[in-house]
Amino acid sequence: MAAVIDIPFCVAGGIRSVADAEDVLNKGADKISINSPALGNPGLITQLARRFGSQCVVIGVDSREQNGDYDVYQNSGDPDKISAAQRRTTDWIKEVQDRGAGEIVLNCMNQDGVRKGYDIRQLQGVREICKLPLIASGGAGAVEHFRDVFRTANVDGALAASVFHEAEIDIRDLKDYLTANSIEMRS
């Protein structure tokens, strides 16, 4: 991968230790993203930030709303193993931040895969306490959703996968649309 990619890239999944991270970074990745292993061992965030610098360390957070509260879930990649992590989302993001993470990807599970727009309310709440770059994830289905999340939740990035992979939205068209709507970015 590193041989053909000419922009920064982040490797997510399977990183459980400093040695795992070092291996991936030495192979040319710019950042590593960890999710469930950080919940199991929050000290790993501290170790990774000290060893490689905060700019390398991205923490993915899967968050689901229930009865008005947002809670963190772990192992969400596997329907058989997914479980509540017994942490409030904002508490966990504060801890992650204090431990030296460099970036947060917040996956709003209620919206994920639905393509009805990002979870603006949740993202606004997290934005208030999150001083790190915050990337919105879950819910993108149309170009307007990207505009809305940048404008109203003040996020630093908006993640989407399926709408690009299935060619529902063309990245060039999206960038032109956002530029026309005064959202600053690399063209």
Added chain:
Amino acid sequence: MATPVAIIDSGGANIASLLHALERIGVSATLTTDATVIETAGRVILPGVGAAGDAMQRLREHRLIDVIRGLKQPVLGICLGMQLLADASEEEDVECLGVIPGVATRLPAETGFPVPNMGWCPVEKIAEHELLTSVENGSYFYFVHSYALPIADNTLATARHTDTFSAIVGLDNFVAAQFHPERSSADGARLLRSFIGMGS
């Protein structure tokens, strides 16, 4: 036979991405700390990731301080490599190579401007230079840094964090970029190509 491009192994990870970027533009490079290889190379790149003090210590151990100062072919410093070419860095008050005047200072952290400054920033050209002929004004490049050189006589292009700083500097055969051309997509590749073509 002399190598077309010597990359000085100043320690730290992610030299792989620089080697790959050069491969993509058809340039073969050698990662080395060997003074003879460096002195005879067509072009020299001084990359750097990590702390200024560690990198200077490594150059000293390999007796490369005076070798680098005396190079006559085009030399490109990247990121920390740019700061190493300067007089000094505020990072642990390290004396650097002194090839390009200036002292790297820490970026101030303010709300909305995290340090390290990481991401794509537009770069404004403020001087003409053959390194920049193929780069349009306002092109975005990828930055990851906590220190930067202030704007001075040798500044060729600027970028902005809380304040503007030197994105590219140049003096005689030495040029340097605060961003990572090897991670800056097509514009980065254009800049690397211009560097390879410098003086020819």
